[in-house]
Amino acid sequence: MARILKYPLIPSREVQRVELPLGAQVVSVIEQNGKIMLYAICDEMERMERRDLLVVGTGWKIDLTDWPRVEPIGTVKVDPFVWHVLEVHDLPF
Numbered sequence: 001m002a003r004i005l006k007y008p009l010i011p012s013r014e015v016q017r018v019e020l021p022l023g024a025q026v027v028s029v030i031e032q033n034g035k036i037m038l039y040a041i042c043d044e045m046e047r048m049e050r051r052d053l054l055v056v057g058t059g060w061k062i063d064l065t066d067w068p069r070v071e072p073i074g075t076v077k078v079d080p081f082v083w084h085v086l087e088v089h090d091l092p093f
């Protein structure tokens with residue numbers, strides 16, 4: 001049975017690894033009590049998989065040559081900043 005679960009994210013120029021159940025579908029990214037939260041539909045009976053995420057601010061320079069494929073997940077405002085969550089696919093490590 002699936003449930004919607006939340007996962008905290010941290011702004012960083014580094015890729016952060018988040019463990020989610022296999023096949024988890026991201027519903028949204030929101031601000032909650034000053035923190036960035038990712039919400040996803042998850043089947044907790046599935047095995048866990050690593051998802052690689054970037055949380056970068058508007059105007060930050062990011063070198064996309066470091067990451068083969070990047071998919072936008074969501075944008076969230078945490079006063080006074082706006083953060084963009086990107087999923088990075090096909091990392092070699």
